[in-house]
Amino acid sequence: VDDNSADGTAAVCAGLAHRYPLRVLVRSEPKDGLGGAVLLGLRQAGGKYLLVMDADLQHPPERIPDLLEPLREGSADFTLGSRYVAGGSTGEKWTMFRRVNSRVATALARPFAGPTRDPMSGFFALSRKQFESAQRLTPLGYKIGLELMCKCRVRQVREIPIHFATRQRGQSKMTLREQFRYLEHLSRLYDFTFPRLSPIAKFLIVMVLSWLVGATVMRGFLLCGVWSGQAVPMSYIAAILVEAAFYNRYIRTQREFLTTKKPWTDFGLISAAELATCTIVACWIALRVNHPRIVEMVFFSYGAATVARYVIRKELLQDVRGLRHEIRADDLS
Secondary structure, three states: OEOOOOOOHHHHHHHHOOOOOOOOOEOOOOOOHHHHHHHHHHHHOOOOEEEEOOOOOOOOHHHHHHHHHHHHHOOOOEEEEEOOOOOOEEOOOOOHHHHHHHHHHHHHHHHHHOOOOOOOOOOEEEEHHHHHOOOOOOOOOOOHHHHHHHHOOOOOEEEEEOEEOOOOOOOOOOOHHHHHHHHHHHHHHHHHHOOOHHHHHHHHHHHHHHHHHHHHHHHHHHHOOOOHHHHHHHHHHHHHHHHHHHHHHHHHHOHHHOOOOOHHHHHHHHHHHHHHHHHHHHHHHHHHOOOOOHHHHHHHHHHHHHHHHHHHHHHOOOOOHHHHHHHHHHHHO
């Protein structure tokens, strides 16, 4: 599959198609990245077994039979060309940052990739039957193998050692933007795998981060001599901005599951209710309690605002219950 590249790939493949059983698909207006290209190729392929690899020869073609053999024997339902199992290697020496980055990415994927050492590998194979069992394939970025392992409910993964060759031309996909897309992709996979626990975990993460930012800002206001009854709600605005950043990501990645046509209007109304709750509680504590500590002010004021946010959003369906509904519908179909 060629995403309308300008290096003549399509023409070269067309010339080779006269001698080899080769078919090239050119997407003139690719909008869904590498993941969409891979899915198109998998759906158009006509074989019993499907294999994905990069066309720049970083993945060794001579290892293709080794990836297909476990599938044919029935000893695995998904095979990976792995750099990290015994016998695997890479052609270039990675920096400490890239090694740590790879290890962290692998650890984050472990809940649905299991003990797999190289779940981010782009060199993998599976049966057509396994592929067709996938539910709601919505890959982000280029970790399509991880998407398939999760959505196809893969049970047995076999890792085949490979030598990952040094890139001769082009640029690496390991950009900061792609790393953020990977985190967004993981978020979707966590929603799919843990539909009840994932929203709670995300809510708690956002709560802790927003509270930390708000408490830091509040400390600054108090050092400047601002009355605590004012410092708390003023600092909570900073906490709301943190919430807004996460909510913006949620809208971009889960737009198809939103139950409202005006998400930012709802967010503004909910935030206003949060701020009002925080202000009322903070003023009550400041007026009724002698010399309240910062921890107490933050805990009770922010806590009341957070409870208000959770209750109101739950009533307005501003969570991923729509996603859970879609997952259950797929499970039943």
